[in-house]
Amino acid sequence: MTESKPNETATDQTIMGLPVQKTPSGQKVVFSDVSNYHKLVEHLFNDGFNFASDLCAVDYLTNINRKLPDAISPERFEVVLNLLSHGRKERIRVRAMIPESNPTIPTIVDVYPGVENMEREAFDMLGIIFKGHPDLTRILLPEGWEGHPLRKDYSTGRVPVQFKETLGPR
Amino acid sequence: MTTDRETAQPEIGNSAVLRLPESSGLDADDLGEIEFGSGEKMIVNMGPQHPSTHGVLRVMMELEGETVLRCKPIIGYLHTGMEKTAEELTYAQGATNVTRMDYLSPLANELVFSLAVEDLLAVEMPPRATWIRMLMCELNRMSSHLMWLATNGMDLGATTMMIFGFRERELILSFFEKTTGLRMNHNYIRPGGVAADLPDGWEEDVESIYKTVLFRLDEYDEFFTGQPIFRERVEGVGTLSAETAIELSITGPLLRASGVPWDLRKTMPYLAYDEVDFDVIVGTVGDNFDRYAVRLNEIRESANIVRQILDKMPKGDYRAQDSKVTPPPRARIDQSMEALIHHFKLFTEGILVPEGETYVAVESPRGELGCYLASDGTGRPLRMHVRAPSFVNLQALPPLLRGSLVADAVASISSVDPVMGEVDR
Numbered sequence: 001m002t003e004s005k006p007n008e009t010a011t012d013q014t015i016m017g018l019p020v021q022k023t024p025s026g027q028k029v030v031f032s033d034v035s036n037y038h039k040l041v042e043h044l045f046n047d048g049f050n051f052a053s054d055l056c057a058v059d060y061l062t063n064i065n066r067k068l069p070d071a072i073s074p075e076r077f078e079v080v081l082n083l084l085s086h087g088r089k090e091r092i093r094v095r096a097m098i099p100e101s102n103p104t105i106p107t108i109v110d111v112y113p114g115v116e117n118m119e120r121e122a123f124d125m126l127g128i129i130f131k132g133h134p135d136l137t138r139i140l141l142p143e144g145w146e147g148h149p150l151r152k153d154y155s156t157g158r159v160p161v162q163f164k165e166t167l168g169p170r
Numbered sequence: 171m172t173t174d175r176e177t178a179q180p181e182i183g184n185s186a187v188l189r190l191p192e193s194s195g196l197d198a199d200d201l202g203e204i205e206f207g208s209g210e211k212m213i214v215n216m217g218p219q220h221p222s223t224h225g226v227l228r229v230m231m232e233l234e235g236e237t238v239l240r241c242k243p244i245i246g247y248l249h250t251g252m253e254k255t256a257e258e259l260t261y262a263q264g265a266t267n268v269t270r271m272d273y274l275s276p277l278a279n280e281l282v283f284s285l286a287v288e289d290l291l292a293v294e295m296p297p298r299a300t301w302i303r304m305l306m307c308e309l310n311r312m313s314s315h316l317m318w319l320a321t322n323g324m325d326l327g328a329t330t331m332m333i334f335g336f337r338e339r340e341l342i343l344s345f346f347e348k349t350t351g352l353r354m355n356h357n358y359i360r361p362g363g364v365a366a367d368l369p370d371g372w373e374e375d376v377e378s379i380y381k382t383v384l385f386r387l388d389e390y391d392e393f394f395t396g397q398p399i400f401r402e403r404v405e406g407v408g409t410l411s412a413e414t415a416i417e418l419s420i421t422g423p424l425l426r427a428s429g430v431p432w433d434l435r436k437t438m439p440y441l442a443y444d445e446v447d448f449d450v451i452v453g454t455v456g457d458n459f460d461r462y463a464v465r466l467n468e469i470r471e472s473a474n475i476v477r478q479i480l481d482k483m484p485k486g487d488y489r490a491q492d493s494k495v496t497p498p499p500r501a502r503i504d505q506s507m508e509a510l511i512h513h514f515k516l517f518t519e520g521i522l523v524p525e526g527e528t529y530v531a532v533e534s535p536r537g538e539l540g541c542y543l544a545s546d547g548t549g550r551p552l553r554m555h556v557r558a559p560s561f562v563n564l565q566a567l568p569p570l571l572r573g574s575l576v577a578d579a580v581a582s583i584s585s586v587d588p589v590m591g592e593v594d595r
Contacts, residue, residue, distance in 0.1 A: 025292070027528060027529065050416060053529075053557060054529065056553075056555040058527075058555075062546065063546040080527075080529075095527075112417070114562065115419065118562070121561075139245065139246060140249040141246060150254055150553075156251075
């Protein structure tokens with residue numbers, strides 16, 4: 001787990017002082033923490049990444065000691081944002097570390113309005129709270145659902161399907 | 171109704187995305203006070219069982235008369251936790267899971283998952299596997315768009331088109347059945363190649379498919395494109411500007427209909443799309459007619475690609491000869507103990523994927539279909555996330571429906587082409 005691959009380049013450059021790495025297949029990844037996340041995303045938007053492809057969250061509970069640049073301390077959750085530049089035909093990925101004790105991160109709906117549904121999904125599935133999101137409610141699961149299913153400590157097959165009684169039109 | 175629309179406009183405000191929080195919904199006690207006169211607003215649920223919402227999509231609409239003031243799509247009725255399921259399946263089993271997401275273009279889903287796994291494994295694909303994948307995906311794009319033409323026709327009241335679309339789609343599905351054994355949910359494109367080689371005589375089958383479809387497309391052109399009633403229904407309805415589309419992360423035919431020439435097959439080629447010649451179809455104003463025209467002509471371009479694949483299909487293996495990914499041939503299992511062990515390990519432990527993470531995107535018939543895969547070095551993914559184009563494209567509904575009539579709303583929802591299996595996953 002700790003051995004490094006020969007073709008994985010070390011931190012070769014930085015964006016706003018944050019480490020940048022390339023995956024073996026050449027995808028560019030910027031690592032961030034919660035405090036720099038929003039500034040970094042704004043910077044990338046102004047840098048020509050005009051399109052937010054994808055946003056999702058990952059729970060690294062079972063693999064907390066994953067390979068990360070030295071400047072970044074591993075946390076349980078990550079929000080992964082994939083940006084795209086239509087002009088340069090280039091992708092970049094932002095991996096933001098989020099601590100388990102306070103899974104909160106600023107929303108980027110103000111920069112990329114298209115991530116609204118994706119942030120709601122990340123909240124629904126992993127319980128990441130996006131501060132400042134205009135409508136942070138459950139999107140795929142029913143409103144009264146307890147827990148966040150994509151967390152690693154949420155077991156499958158044990159929880160009976162919960163349906164609350166109909167309350168009339170909402 | 172034009173007067174209604176004009177009066178409705180100022181109340182909507184200038185916000186690009188209109189939201190309707192659940193709390194501001196209708197209270198049961200208010201029901202008695204509603205008067206169905208002019209100037210009264212009404213909140214109506216369309217769906218989740220409405221036939222024209224293409225599955226279990228529920229759209230909450232605020233109406234004044236017949237004009238939609240604002241709306242909010244409510245999803246999740248088909249959610250089955252497929253991303254959680256993926257974490258418990260091996261990489262070899264994963265393709266059977268993702269193929270059930272977008273059930274109208276299952277091969278694109280299998281492709282993006284396989285490409286993501288292969289990206290982490292760093293396995294080289296033999297050329298024939300790549301070209302077979304391309305052939306199947308283009309045929310799938312044709313069948314998916316034909317299905318859209320059929321259902322869109324039905325939503326607009328053209329029942330004939332529904333029968334026609336299904337008829338031509340059947341040709342393609344029969345070929346899929348011959349090749350993969352199944353009409354849908356094929357599990358044909360797998361990490362490491364494809365499940366089987368193309369059947370004998372596939373050239374004649376494919377040739378007859380693209381010739382028939384091209385011939386019938388000219389019929390649809392006569393049937394729809396020049397027809398005044400159809401144009402009246404779709405022209406200028408549900409306009410989406412290019413700026414709004416990019417802001418809302420819209421992809422696929424919706425984005426291209428708004429005039430943005432962005433097609434991953436052309437702009438960021440994968441498979442062997444840089445070796446075939448095709449055009450990216452682009453609209454101008456982004457109304458329902460443009461979306462119809464983009465999809466109709468994309469079938470033509472796909473047929474064009476399929477014709478070129480027919481000439482260029484290379485010979486050779488249809489799966490990677492990498493013993494870490496591909497099980498040994500059946501005959502060797504009887505003779506070699508190592509082969510048997512290898513086979514056993516591959517199917518119990520699964521393919522061992524090195525630790526890492528990747529994001530791979532392909533152009534599905536509905537837009538950018540992405541797969542984010544994080545591996546911890548075991549035989550099962552740590553996290554498998556699918557960026558479903560329909561899920562994101564549904565965000566276009568509020569600006570599309572704003573200020574339109576309920577009858578047009580049906581056509582606009584259809585023009586987004588959401589597949590609920592993919593939206594809810």
